Amino acid sequence: MNVADIKAKVKGIFGKEIFFYETVGSTNTVAADLFEKTSEGAVVLAEGQKMGRGRLGRTWISPAGVNIHMSVILRPKIEFKDATLITIMAAVACASALRKTTGLDVSIKWPNDLIVSGKKLGGILTDLKTEKGTIIAAIVGIGINVNSDTDAFPGEVYKIATSVKKETGNLFSREEIAIAVLGEMNKWYTVLQREDNNMLLSEWKRLTSTLGRQVVVILGEETWSGIADSIDGEGRLLLKLPSGEIKRISSGDLTVLR
Numbered sequence: 001m002n003v004a005d006i007k008a009k010v011k012g013i014f015g016k017e018i019f020f021y022e023t024v025g026s027t028n029t030v031a032a033d034l035f036e037k038t039s040e041g042a043v044v045l046a047e048g049q050k051m052g053r054g055r056l057g058r059t060w061i062s063p064a065g066v067n068i069h070m071s072v073i074l075r076p077k078i079e080f081k082d083a084t085l086i087t088i089m090a091a092v093a094c095a096s097a098l099r100k101t102t103g104l105d106v107s108i109k110w111p112n113d114l115i116v117s118g119k120k121l122g123g124i125l126t127d128l129k130t131e132k133g134t135i136i137a138a139i140v141g142i143g144i145n146v147n148s149d150t151d152a153f154p155g156e157v158y159k160i161a162t163s164v165k166k167e168t169g170n171l172f173s174r175e176e177i178a179i180a181v182l183g184e185m186n187k188w189y190t191v192l193q194r195e196d197n198n199m200l201l202s203e204w205k206r207l208t209s210t211l212g213r214q215v216v217v218i219l220g221e222e223t224w225s226g227i228a229d230s231i232d233g234e235g236r237l238l239l240k241l242p243s244g245e246i247k248r249i250s251s252g253d254l255t256v257l258r
């Protein structure tokens with residue numbers, strides 16, 4: 001990756017400082033370690049990850065040299081209860097950037113998936129550093145399959161994954177996509193920090209493919225099914241249960257049934 005190109009072309013603070021590695025365990029782990037030595041908007045980028053992480057200890061497949069593995073270090077001034085909004089903000093930024101740079105109809109599946117043609121193009125992993133219940137840092141990890149051949153992904157993942165190359169038939173510049181993501185993050189993070197939740201959430205609603213759908217949400221031992229009705233000001237999913245009751249859910253694995 002041409003890091004100098006990214007630094008030169010980003011607008012705003014995101015990506016002005018970039019720590020670049022050929023291979024890391026996980027960019028989120030590296031970013032958490034670098035946190036004290038960096039300013040807000042610093043980025044960790046890696047060509048490949050040996051221990052790329054999804055949520056709940058899951059693995060993020062991270063082949064070298066083809067995709068984007070990036071973590072952005074934030075120091076958000078928001079309350080702990082609003083932490084889901086950080087992922088919501090990053091998803092809006094990524095979906096917007098991907099639509100603009102690739103022309104693909106990228107949508108957001110609550111809470112952290114980037115979807116094209118019903119398949120997973122990318123994902124977001126937000127790790128928080130807290131002190132006495134206050135958020136002191138958020139590490140926003142972004143994985144986007146750009147030029148990889150997802151048919152070669154191991155296990156069952158090839159069935160659910162896709163890449164920009166697979167969807168368009170063309171190779172894309174990872175730098176161009178990363179620059180767009182960082183530019184959109186700059187914009188939407190400003191919106192989040194000025195607490196303009198209406199602007200953020202209305203853009204999220206424009207970009208999501210989750211609302212109005214029959215879904216199942218699994219969180220630990222619990223499973224709920226119903227209609228994904230809306231999200232609230234804290235980024236929680238409002239699930240309309242068959243009884244008509246509305247259940248507010250902060251995190252979980254969501255499957256769209258129809």
Ligand code: BT5
Pocket residue numbers: 025026027028029049051052053054055056058059060061062068069070071112113120121122123124125141142143144145157160161162
């Ligand atoms: C996510 O988790 O979607 C968050 C992914 C975040 C990855 C970035 S890369 C940079 C930064 N550093 C890290 O270590 N992580 C972040 P989750 O919703 O839990 O989804 C994980 C699931 O997605 C896996 O269990 C697989 O089923 C599937 N999966 C794994 N690798 C994939 C890939 N490359 N593309 C599409 N799906 C994948």
